[in-house]
Amino acid sequence: MPSPTLSDVARAAGVSYATADRVINNRGNVAEKSSEKVRKAVAALGYVRNIAAANLSRGRVYRLAFLIPQGTNAFFERIHQHIILTAEHQQRECVTVEVIKVAAFAVEGLQESILALLERDIDGIAIVGLQSAALEAPLAELRTRGVAVVGLVSDLPQTSRAAYIGIDNIAAGRTAARTVGLSHGGNSGRVQTFVGSMEARDHAERLSGFREVLEADFPFIEVLDPIMTKDDALVLQAQTQELLSNPKLTALYNVGAGNSGLIRALQKAKGKRPFCVVHELVAHSRQALLERHIDLVIDQRPDVEINRAFTVLRALIDEKDLPPMPDLVPTIYVRDNLPADTLTDKMKAQDT
Structure with a gap:
């Protein structure tokens, strides 16, 4: 029938x-x-x-915006490239995308960018969030105007968005701690952590999960107070070089970005270096794994996150139920299981 x-x-x-x-x-x-x-x-x-038919008859265009941190962060450059590639793929489905760069960890800058969008004709926004009450009023105004708002990678205040797209960062921190604990083989040690900003929810949650596991299951390993870096590679390099002179330091864990600086310092290390865990598989962390300068990378699969962001935003705009989606589980990479660098290969092909 x-x-x-x-x-x-x-x-x-x-x-x-x-x-x-x-x-x-x-x-x-x-x-x-x-x-x-x-x-x-x-x-x-x-x-x-039939939403597709209705959109076609009305000449419906999905106007999306992505607010991501600016700077030399290789991970967010990877995010940017995935947004562009996905947008190109969805052009025929009347999707337009604007990527807006915001100063990293700057609540006022993010607030200003959100306020500016109130003057724009935007249907949906994905935001790499910060935890601040200053963001709640402008985000609430966007949602009152019918704009779909989702947190991406690092969550927004939960009452201010319709969905969060990213990994469980507490679990990611716990995973890092488990590998650090096992690397000590029952021996005591000292771990230095690096944090971009505690206002970034993903950073705060990773650090919390990391401490929980070491305190509960590896109490013989001391977790030193975190060094705040603003994800600045030069800060990571200088701090790591200074730390490497301490023979009692047994592990390093960076919850954020700036890993190129940390890696440069480890490349110059004399003798046995500390066990090292970082986040995000990008060109320099991949190479550092291959050259044995670091031990483990926890990657949150940004290609999946971006694809999911497009899907969720369009469903919210169309007032549809969100499709069932499994939890995003981060991938653990060591030098033995590195995947092909397909995004880099594709970007190189576009340049030739």
């Missing part, structure tokens, strides 16, 4: 096709009595709105 059409709904409700269309697609200017007739006909017939 064929699925009921909008014409069937209009006929059953005793209204014109145009009236049924206005009710189904929330265009307004329909008397409540007629609207109620259409709703009853929809329920009786089991009519399902």
Whole structure:
């Protein structure tokens, strides 16, 4: 039996096709009595709105914006490239995308960028978030205006967004701690952690998870107070070079970015270096694994995150239920299981 059409709904409700269309697609200017007739006909017939057809008939364009940190962070450059590649793939589906760079860990800068979007015609926004009450009012205003808002990689205040797309960062920190603990083979040690900013929820959660596991299961390993770096590679390099003179230091864990500086310092290390765990598989962390300057990379699979961000934003804009999606589980890389660098290969191919 064929699925009921909008014409069937209009006929059953005793209204014109145009009236049924206005009710189904929330265009307004329909008397409540007629609207109620259409709703009853929809329920009786089991009519399902064809969103793709409705969007096509209205010339619907999905206007999306991604707010990500600016600077020399290789991970967010990787995020940027995935956004561009996905946007190119979805051009035929009337999706337009703007990437807006915001100063890293700058609450005021992020607040200003969000306020600026209130003056724009935007349907959905994915934001690499910070935890600050200053963001709640502008985000609430965006949502009041019907803009879909999701947190990406690092979450926003939970009441200010419709969804979060990213890994469980507490679990990621716990994973890092487990590998550090096992690397000590039951011996005592000292671990130095590096944190970009405690206002970044992903950084704060990773550090929390890391401490939990070491304190509970490896109490003979001391976790030193974190060094704040703002994800600056030069800061990581200088701090690591100074730390390497301490023979009692047995491990390093960077919860954020700036790993190129940390790696440069480790490349110059004399003798046995500390066990080292970092996040995100990018060119320099891949090479450092191969050359044995670091031991383990925890990667959050940004290609999956970006694809999911597009899917979730479009569902929210269309007022559809979000599709079932499994939890994003980070991948642990050592020098023995590195995947092909497909994104880099694709970017090189585009340049030739």
